[in-house]
Amino acid sequence: MSEVSEVSWEASVEPDAPVDAAPAQSELDRKINRLFPGVVVRKDLVKAVKGNAIVPSYVLEYLLGQYAASDDEATIQAGIDTVRKILADHYVHRNQSELVKSTIRERGRHRIIDKVTATLNEKDDVYQAEFANLGIKGVLVEPATIKAHPKLLVGGVWCICDIEYFHSDDARVVPWILGSIKPIQLSNFDFEGYLAARREFTTDEWIDLLVQSIGFNPELFGRRAKLIQLVRLIPFVERNYNLVELGPKGTGKSHIFSEFSPHGMLISGGEVTVPKLFVNNANGRIGLVGYWDVVAFDEFAGKKKRADRALVDIMKNYMANKTFSRGVETLGAEASMVFVGNTSHTVPYMLKHSDLFDELPDSYHDSAYLDRLHHYIPGWEVDTIRGEMFSSGYGFVVDYIAEVLKSMRSADYSDRYQQHFTLSSNISTRDRDGIHKTFSGLMKILYPHGEATPEEIEEVLRFAIEGRKRVKDQILRIDSTMADVKFGYLDTGGVWHSVSTLEEDEYPAYYYRERREGTETTADGGEPTPGGSAPTVEAEAPRQPEPVTEPPLFEGHREFQENQRGVSFDTLIIPYLRGAGQITIVDPYIRQFHQARNLMELIEAIARTKDAADEVNVKLLTAENIESADKLRKQLEFLVKIKQGAAAGGINFDVAFDDTIHDRSIVTDAGWRILLGRGLDIFQYVTGDAFDLATKLQAFRQVKAFGITYIREGG
Structure with missing residues (x-):
């Protein structure tokens, strides 16, 4: 063990330099290329x-x-x-369409890449194509082409086409002739090869591969954040899956549905009509749900938006029964429905004043409609998209993974948990369906080969239950006639495991509101009562005020979920350090900038709360960063800066190095030992932007999953 009290050099302390655009391949990238040759690509x-x-x-x-x-x-x-x-x-640019048309005329034939939409001309009994960027319409299409590619009729398809030009003296004859057309999508793939390759990856590696396939760098996402991203894929792999995501702007809610798959259609929420979505009764033509695997509604939120009541009723019936009517005929479809929109208030504000569906138009703020939703993605947990979040690693060519997901839509993995766990008996059929569909979808995405440990199955099941619970708990606020539900499951040993939502743990005072209209009370003097209601407090006769006493500090273990907010050193650690003259911090990982920043923030909190006339001794026991001489030099610079800063606050800071330590703890001479599961490194990435509240205030940061144990020592 070596002691460090001073380092002679001075240097500015800065965050790590940004990663190069195309870094050397990682072990995972090499493995991806080896096991999926020809169907993966570098995402940048x-x-x-x-x-x-x-x-x-x-x-x-x-x-x-x-x-x-x-x-x-x-x-x-x-x-x-x-x-x-x-x-x-x-590729046809709109502003160069005349040049391209001229090229076709002069050459007689030319290949283009454009979005093609077809319509039936009933008068002449022919199909005609319109080219979005080229700007030509009325191009004849053979019925066989329409039969092979029916999506040309609804929404259009990106295609590689050969266009010919032949002018006729007959003004009614369109001079453009479609020579050949090939939709841009994979024609076939080896599903058994896909499953065999999946078996070669660990679960963590597979999740990272999928996250890279979406286009993100998995190193900047925690486990829960990765699963949230992958839930967005469930509508592509699960038939008739109803998903909603509401959250702040700029979190990539609609990206998956516009860019990821040729089987999804993204439309503006304001452009939805019954004929476009379901059926045009005037001509009997089927709408989007008959041809697309996923229909996503962008910009769906907005209280002032008007919605056709007939559309809402048809949508409710379709979401519940997978059917809609065309005159006297009942038709079925398997398109999943996705609703994404922006929120304008914080989560505690919505919980205090209304509910988490507050932003929806009035026509959709209806318990019968909301009860058809299988899962609610908490968009407020998703980071705003930043440049450094994009991946330069290898991922599936999106067309390949889109075809894989499509091929699994008919499979059902919803019973894969039943040999290990049993859902609560009072979960309704509709709640059970929501949980089953989310569970089945995630299992197909993560474990398509059907091989998962009980712990992995439990993780997926809890995630599925939480998403449906988020829907149901908000319905309970809207409709007082709905029965309370106990969300959780039993394991094979008969032990009950309750499931809560993250916002339930973060804001219990607002989450458990009285369900009677106009009443917002919480339990008095204890934990709020689960299930959407809280006991009211009976009126009592006036009493004399009692002396204010500090509540005893909590002893025992506490767990915090990934992405949870409202956590800070001020509430988590500082109360246990009051009155201490000697504090020993054991954490082997005070090496990188953010880890040193966390330590400095703890010292700042100690300086704020101690008596100005007192001095406190803080000793850090950590390990040297032996990865390189430069990284060790940086580490020492950070520690010297901390020592200098602490001195100004009356704190004597010293460091000792011990490369054998592993456990993390804080011990004080005031009688407390705090066992830190993750050490001080509990916060997720912070931008460092001076205008970002999370930069200065820990309570606004998301945390990593961690546990902490408080032990009172001595008398």
Whole structure:
């Protein structure tokens, strides 16, 4: 063990330098390329080839998958050049449409990449195509083409097309002729090979591969945050799945549904009509739900938005029964429904004044409609998208994973938990369906090969229960006739495990509101009562005020969930350090900038709460960063800066190094021992932006999952 009290050099302390755009391949990247050759691509390449082409990511990755699905740098570069040339020669920019039409005329035939929509001309009994960017319409399409690609009729499909030009003296004849058409999507794949390769990955590796496939760097996401991202994929792998996500702007809620898959359709919430979505009774034509796997409604929130009552009723029936009517005929469809929208208030504000569906239009703020939702993604837990969050690692070509997910829609994994766990007996059929569909979808995404440990199954089950509980608890606020539900499960030993939502643990005073109209009371002098209601406090005769006494400090163990807010050193640790003259902190990982910052923030809190006339001795026992000489030098600089800063607050700070320590704790001479599961490194990434509240106030940060134990020692 070595002591450090001073270091002679001075240097500015800065966060780690940003990662290069294309770092060396990780072990996971090499494994991905080895087990999925030809169907994975480096995720930063899309930006490299996109330029000003306004096309979905799956179109670009389809091309990259053809030419740059490799880990060989020369092959990648040659592939990028090829894709750029294809886009330059064949992608139609709106502002260059006349030039492209001229090229077709002069050459007689030219290949283009454009979004194609087809309609039936009943008068002439022919199908006609319209090209979005090229700006031509009335192009004849063979019935066989429509039969092979029916999505051309609803919403349109991105295609590679050969267009011919033949002018006729007959003004009624369109000169444009469709020579060939090929939708941009994978034609086939080896599902058994997919399952065999999945078995070679650990669960953590597989989750990281999926997160990279979405386009994000998994290193910047915790386990819960990764699962939230993957829940967005469930509508693609699960039939008739009803999902809602409400949260702040800029968190990527609609990205998955517009960019990720050729089987999803994103439409504005204000553009929804019965004919467009279900059926046009005038001509009998089926709407979007008949042709797309996922129909997502963007910008769905907004109290002032008007909604067609007939549409709401048809949607409720479809979400519950998977059917809708065309005249006297009842039709079925399997499209999943996704509703995404922005919130304008914080979670505690919504819980105190209304509910977590507060932002929805009045027509949808209805218990019967909301009860059809299977899962509520807490969008407020999702970070605002930042540049450094995007991945430069390898992930599936999105068209490939989209086809994999589509192929699994008919599979049912909803019973995979039943040999290990049993749901609460008072969970209603609709609640059970919501839990089952979320569980089945996540299991297909994470464990398509059907091999999962009881602990892994339990994790997925708890996540599924929580998402449905979030829906039901808010319905209980809206509709007092709904029965309370006890959400949880029994294990094989008969032990009951209750499930709570994160906001329930964060804001219990607001979460457990009285369900009677106009009343918002919580339990007095204890934990609020679960289940949506809290006991009222009976009136008592006036009493003389009693002397104010500090409540005794909690002894025992506490657990905190990932993404939880409202946690700070001021409430978590400082009350146990009051009156201490000697504090020993044991944490082997005070090495990086954010870890040193956390320690400094604890020292700041000690300085704020101690008597100005007192001095406190703080000793840190940590381990040296032996990864490199430069990293060790940085670590020592951080510790010297902390020592200098602490001295100004009357705190004597010293450091000792011991490379054998593992456990993390804080021990005081005032009789408390605090066991820190994660040490002081409990907070998730903070931007450092001076205008971000989370930079200065810990209570506004999300935490990593951790536990803490308080032990009173001595008398």
